[in-house]
Amino acid sequence: MRLMNEGVLATATGERNDARQVPVVRLAHVSKRFSNGTLALEDFTFAFPQHGFVSLLGPSGCGKSTILKLIAGLNEPTSGAIQWMGGQSQQRDGRRDIAFVFQEPTLLPWANALRNVMIPLILSRVPWAEAKSRALEALEQVGLAGFESSYPRELSGGMKMRVSIARAIVERPRVLLMDEPFAALDEITRFKMNQDLLKLWQAHEFTVLFVTHSVYEATYLSQHVLIMAPRPGRAYARVAVEAPYPRDEGFRGEPLYHERCAEISALLAETSHG
Amino acid sequence: MADARQDIQLPEFAWLEAEPTMSGATHRETEASAFRQLMPRLIAPMLFAVVLFGGWEYAIRAYKIPFYVLPDPLLILKTVVADWGLLSQSLLTTLKVTFQALGLAVVLGVSLAIIFNQFRWFEMAVFPWAVVLQVTPIVSIAPLIIIWADNVRLALLICAWIVAFFPILSNTMIGLNSIDQNLTNLFQLYRASRFDTLRYLRLPAAMPYFLSGLRISGGLSLIGAVVAEFVAGTGGQGSGLAYRILEASFELKIPRLFAALFLISATGLCIFALTSLLSWLLLRHWHESAMRKER
Ligand SMILES: Nc1ncnc2c1ncn2[C@@H]1O[C@H](COP(=O)(O)OP(=O)(O)OP(=O)(O)O)[C@@H](O)[C@H]1O
Ligand SMILES: [Mg+2]
Numbered sequence: 001m002r003l004m005n006e007g008v009l010a011t012a013t014g015e016r017n018d019a020r021q022v023p024v025v026r027l028a029h030v031s032k033r034f035s036n037g038t039l040a041l042e043d044f045t046f047a048f049p050q051h052g053f054v055s056l057l058g059p060s061g062c063g064k065s066t067i068l069k070l071i072a073g074l075n076e077p078t079s080g081a082i083q084w085m086g087g088q089s090q091q092r093d094g095r096r097d098i099a100f101v102f103q104e105p106t107l108l109p110w111a112n113a114l115r116n117v118m119i120p121l122i123l124s125r126v127p128w129a130e131a132k133s134r135a136l137e138a139l140e141q142v143g144l145a146g147f148e149s150s151y152p153r154e155l156s157g158g159m160k161m162r163v164s165i166a167r168a169i170v171e172r173p174r175v176l177l178m179d180e181p182f183a184a185l186d187e188i189t190r191f192k193m194n195q196d197l198l199k200l201w202q203a204h205e206f207t208v209l210f211v212t213h214s215v216y217e218a219t220y221l222s223q224h225v226l227i228m229a230p231r232p233g234r235a236y237a238r239v240a241v242e243a244p245y246p247r248d249e250g251f252r253g254e255p256l257y258h259e260r261c262a263e264i265s266a267l268l269a270e271t272s273h274g
Numbered sequence: 275m276a277d278a279r280q281d282i283q284l285p286e287f288a289w290l291e292a293e294p295t296m297s298g299a300t301h302r303e304t305e306a307s308a309f310r311q312l313m314p315r316l317i318a319p320m321l322f323a324v325v326l327f328g329g330w331e332y333a334i335r336a337y338k339i340p341f342y343v344l345p346d347p348l349l350i351l352k353t354v355v356a357d358w359g360l361l362s363q364s365l366l367t368t369l370k371v372t373f374q375a376l377g378l379a380v381v382l383g384v385s386l387a388i389i390f391n392q393f394r395w396f397e398m399a400v401f402p403w404a405v406v407l408q409v410t411p412i413v414s415i416a417p418l419i420i421i422w423a424d425n426v427r428l429a430l431l432i433c434a435w436i437v438a439f440f441p442i443l444s445n446t447m448i449g450l451n452s453i454d455q456n457l458t459n460l461f462q463l464y465r466a467s468r469f470d471t472l473r474y475l476r477l478p479a480a481m482p483y484f485l486s487g488l489r490i491s492g493g494l495s496l497i498g499a500v501v502a503e504f505v506a507g508t509g510g511q512g513s514g515l516a517y518r519i520l521e522a523s524f525e526l527k528i529p530r531l532f533a534a535l536f537l538i539s540a541t542g543l544c545i546f547a548l549t550s551l552l553s554w555l556l557l558r559h560w561h562e563s564a565m566r567k568e569r
Contacts, residue, residue, distance in 0.1 A: 074459050100463050106456040109560040110478045119474065123464045151559045 023047035023085055024175060024207045025071060030080035031232075032066055040066040042232035043080070048175075048207055050085070053198075055210045055218035055225045057264065059272045063233025064211045068177045071209070072100050099168035101178040105160035107152040107167075113139060114148035117166045124171070138166040141200060158189040169200060175207045183213065191249065194221055202245060215268065219260045220252060227264065229271040236271045239264050345529040353533040361518065361530075365537050368514035371427070371499040372541070375434030379491050382435075383442030384484065391450040391476065392468065401447075408440040412498060416505040426506050430514070433505075434498030438491040445487030449480025482561045485553040492545040500538060515541075 026047040032040045040063040048054055056064045069075040070082060084097070099120075107116045117138050121131035139148060142162040152160055161181060168176055182190045198221060201208055212218050218225045219241055229236040241260050243251060251257055327347045333339070334346040341349055354361060386404075390397035416433050423429035453475060461471050503516035515534045522531035557564035 069459075072459075072463050074462060098463065100460065102456045102459070104456060106454065106460055108457070108475070108478065110481070112559075120464050122474070123461075123466045123470055153560055 022050045024050040024052075025085070026083045027067070027070070028081045028083060030070065030077045030082065032063070032070060032075065033078045039232040041070075041077075042234055044234050045080075046226060046235050048209060049224075051205050051207055053201060053208045053210065053221060053223045055212055055222040056228060057212060057215065057218050057225055057268060058228030058233070058236070059230045059268075060213075062228045062230035062271075064228065065179050066233065068100065068179050068209060068211060071175070072098050072177055097173065098175050098177060099171065099173035101161075101164055101168045101176070101181045103180045103183060105152070105157075105164040107160060107163055109152050112149045112151050113144060113155070113163045113166075116152070116163055117170050120167060120171050134170055135166070138170040139163070141169065141203075142166045143196065158185050158193065161185065161193065165197070165200075169204060169206075172204060173206055175209065176201075177209050179211045180213065181210075182217070190217070195248070197221065198245065198247060215261055215264050216252075219257060219264060220247065225260075225264055227267045227271060237267045239267070342526060342528045345532050349529050350532045350536055353529040354536060357530055357533060361515070361533060361537060364513060364515045364518045364534070365541070367512050368496070368499055368503075368516070368538070369541065371430045371434055371514060372496045372545070375431055375438050375495040375498060376488075376492060376545075378431070378435045379438035379442050379495060380488065383439050383487070383491075384446050387443055387446035387450060387480075388472065390447055392472070397447075404440065404443060407436055412437050412501055413505060416502050420502075420506050426508055427512075429506060430499055430502045433502030434495045437498030437501075438495035441487040441490040441494065442484065443487075445483040445490075446480050449483025450476045452483070453479050482553075482557055482563060485549070485556065486563075489546065489549040489553065492549045493542055496538070496542050496545060 026045075028045055030044045031042050034040060044063070044067065056067065058064055066075065070077055108119065111119070114132070114135055117135035118131045121134060122128075126134070136145075136148065139145060142165050144159065144162050144166065147155065147159065150159075152163070155163065161184075165181070168178075182193050185193065194217060197208075208221075210218070210221060222241055225239045225241065226235060227237045227239070228234065239260060241256070243254070243256055331346045331348065334344060345353070386400075390401060412433055415436075416429075419432050420426065420429040423432060457475060461475055466474070499514065500516040503514050504520065507520060508517070515538050518534040519531050522528070522534065554564050
């Protein structure tokens with residue numbers, strides 16, 4: 001019953017706006033075998049809705065990071081296709097297709113926060129003054145105004161993560177890939193970052209693909225939670241979290257939230273144990 | 275209820291209340307620790323020098339060692355001053371050769387490292403020969419170079435360069451390749467060109483490695499310049515400090531020999547201090563090697 005293949009399109013519920021449920025990127029029967037013979041993904045099919053917020057949840061090693069890397073073009077699928085709506089292009093009306101937030105902040109240690117955020121703009125030849133003002137704006141959006149000239153060494157783990165997020169949103173990507181971005185943060189900071197992320201998402205209207213190991217984080221943030229089965233990785237179940245946005249901390253106390261958390265936990269246990 | 279809790283916690287508070295008097299002491303302690311940090315860096319070597327040179331001076335007076343066997347430190351300093359006209363000329367020559375060689379080593383070492391990094395086949399073809407050049411003792415090839423090069427100055431420069439070149443090359447090569455996998459992915463995601471990746475990722479990442487190579491090469495280029503001049507053994511106008519040593523030993527002007535030796539050591543020390551300072555200036559914001567440990 002739960003097993004499904006076509007992603008959210010057929011049964012979308014609780015979307016912000018039904019007319020918008022067009023896929024931005026679709027993985028069709030994607031398999032990935034690494035050169036050492038590991039079959040990381042097998043016949044994975046899923047369509048990620050435009051402007052949607054989808055979380056990937058699954059046991060360690062089930063191929064979540066692999067999916068993000070395939071979408072980002074950092075790895076090639078062994079078979080199957082990755083289809084972009086309207087074809088993929090690097091830049092479109094000043095927007096980049098994809099931004100990636102890695103599990104580690106992945107900042108240039110020799111550059112201060114401002115320069116780190118400017119890097120994508122510098123690489124796409126945005127004029128210096130414009131790049132600078134956009135980077136400052138992005139830093140402000142992640143709550144780091146005043147820390148432009150701090151070096152990564154001088155920032156806390158959470159602040160570094162914010163710089164990394166500012167760098168990802170500075171080019172207003174269509175798709176934001178996030179691989180366990182808050183895994184290393186304390187819970188209070190994580191809650192705060194969750195809030196901020198939702199705000200950014202609503203302001204910028206990008207599509208978010210969010211990998212996490214936390215059922216609660218996934219439920220709190222997402223419109224859809226995709227649960228994956230391991231060895232080889234494939235889509236196992238999808239759970240929609242129909243609560244409207246903006247969601248605030250109060251949502252964590254609502255019955256719907258607890259129901260979904262329980263449901264997702266059960267599914268996760270199911271896939272993890274065979 | 276609240277009272278009971280306070281009762282239980284009272285001993286704990288007593289502990290905490292001892293704190294202010296302690297923090298008064300910590301202030302003095304930070305000053306003391308600043309002193310303790312400076313101590314090994316600056317004062318210790320100076321103290322050691324005082325002991326060493328004092329002992330030397332004393333031993334020479336006590337055992338009446340003649341100055342043509344071993345001059346005392348004061349005499350050496352006096353000779354430096356007295357022969358400054360001659361010695362400063364030679365110092366200038368040695369400095370010129372050393373810094374020209376170092377400059378050449380930096381330019382060619384870094385360029386070659388970049389070319390190796392960009393064209394692997396070229397690295398495979400050429401790098402082994404750079405190693406051959408490095409492992410061949412400079413004294414054994416210096417005579418050849420002196421024969422081939424049509425003036426001594428050029429020969430000295432080539433010798434000093436050969437010695438100084440390799441640490442910069444090999445360190446920069448390692449640096450250009452030591453990049454975090456995630457950062458590589460990031461630049462790939464941004465479709466950065468090869469040139470941009472070099473400029474914004476590889477070169478800055480290589481900087482600490484290059485600088486540690488530079489510190490080694492600074493000393494080596496001086497050694498190369500001195501050794502080559504020894505081998506050449508020709509003097510005359512504008513000869514360097516090494517020739518002054520040779521000359522002084524032939525003429526048994528032992529204090530002058532030591533004066534020249536002193537200048538060479540001082541030069542080496544200055545080069546090391548300069549390259550260390552440069553390294554600290556460039557890396558202080560981000561690299562572990564230049565960070566002061568927070569206490
Ligand atoms: N470069 C690689 N070479 C070979 N095998 C790999 C490589 N990258 C990942 N794998 C394998 O592919 C499988 C999926 O890896 P992936 O990193 O996508 O898992 P994940 O779901 O992100 O796990 P985690 O939750 O622990 O991050 C794992 O079995 C892993 O060993
Ligand atoms: Mg992963």
